Amino acid sequence: MGEGKDQLVLERVGEWLDRHWKWVVLLAWLAFCAWLLNQRWGPVHAFALADTDDNLRMAQVRDLLRGQDWFDLRQHRLNPPAGANIHWSRLVDLPIAGLILLLRPFVGGASAEMAATAIAPLLPLALTLTCLALVARRLIDPRSFLLPAVVLIYAGSALGMFVPLRIDHHNWQLAFLALAMAGLADAKPARGGMVVGLATALSLSIGLEMLIYLGIAAAAVTLFWVADDRERRRLASYGITLAGGTAFGFLLFASYDNRLAVCDALSPVWLSDALIGGASLFILSWLSPADWRKRLGLAVLAGGIIAVFHALAWPSCLSRLEGFTPQAVDLWLSHVREARPITMHGWRTATLSLSIPSAACWVGACWPGFVVTIARRC
Known part of the structure; x- marks a missing residue:
């Protein structure tokens, strides 16, 4: 009798969690916010941006609020008097600048900046938790949506990207990667493909650090179609959204310097790859032969065409993307931890x-x- 009652209670709890999972994820996010703010309250109160990239992001936001052109991302504190081209994106500046403008009339400029840098990293954390909860619900069990939040507690490297004051762009890139995973796990092909394409376009608009993982997502969408012709709607919506979203991101966020054929940011180089890739995938979905072998052959052919185009059109982007001289690499870049090859890490x-x-x-x-x-x- 007791075991039956316990089982009934568990079933009711599971049903309640399934119905109200969004609110539970919201509560989990608020708990993360409280925990992280408590952990970092000292540095937040002192406005101690410890990382060079965080300080440079703050300088970029201040320049924007003081009237710097939207498409001018030159940082004139570096390499004066011409300034240095920063390959970052205004997309990440928006929430920080928006929070400062919202809070400044109430608490003043300095406190508004302090609060904005504390709150801004928690926003992509909300998106990440929601997307990972969706992945767990779709791939494991509808009631397993809290599992990723529990795992994230122990993922120090990933969680460290969302702590207050971490206003670099990596947290948004992780959030959009989680969004792409949610799209891949979506049982509705058209919607799932659109989500993956949108997440890819947004991530590319920020930077190229996730390029390998975005390529894996593209390969996954393609292989879904190779395995099952019914996945052609996912492939089509992904191709359209990838091409259109990347083009829109380029028009809205590419700086004056990044409108040249640079290799380390969304530029005509990667825009052309995305346009050709998106168009190729849409054509594949339109052709969609019944035999999986033919679908696989067409996918390999499309990938080869994109690779050959990139190699012939942009040969300078086949090596290191930063485009630094060997002297600059030896004197500076080789000492930057995240730019080192894997053989030079622990x-x-x-x-x-x-x-x-x-x-x-x-x-x-x-x-x-x-x-x-x-x-x-x-």
Whole structure:
């Protein structure tokens, strides 16, 4: 009797969580906010932006609020008098500047900046938690949406990107990567493809750090279609949104300097790749032969065309994307931790980086079964 009552209680709790999961995620986010603000209250109160990138972001936001042109991202405190081209995006400036403008009439300029830098990193955390909850609901169980939040507590490197005062752009990139994952897990193909394309375009509008993961998302959408012709709507909506969203992001956020063929930001280089890639995927979805082998062949052909175009049109972007001289690399860039090759990092970083090749090996090991499954469907 007791076990039956316990089971009934658990079922009712599960049903309640399933119905109200959005509110529970909101409460989890508020709990994260309270915890992180408490952890960082000392530096927040002292307005201690510890990282160079955070300080440079604050300088960029201040310049914007003081009248610097929207498309002028030159930082004149660097390399005077001409200034240095900063390949960052105004997209990340918007929430910080908006919070400052909102709070300044009530608390003054200095306190508004302090509050904005404390609140701004928590906004992409809300998007990240929501998207990861959706992924868990769609791939594991509708009641498992809190599992990613629990795991995130122990993911120090990832959680560190969302702490107050961390106003660099990496937190938004992680949030949009989570949004892409939610799109991949969406059972509605058209909506899922659109979400992945939008997340990719937004991430590219910020920077290229997630390029490998965005490429994996593109490959996943394509392989979904190879495995199942019914996924052509996902492929089509992804291609359209990728091309259109990236073009819109370029028009709205590309600086004057980034309208040249630079390799380390959204520029004509990556815009042309996105346009050709999006158009190619839409054409594939339109052709969509019944045989999976033909679909796979067309996908490989499209990928080859994009790769050849990039190599022929932008050969300067086949090596290091920053475009620095060898002297600058030796004197400065080689000492920047995040720009070093994996061989120059410690064993902890090297171990974490094994996730991508490990995933590739797992896909390779599962490929024979994947092919058999497709053959049975056909």
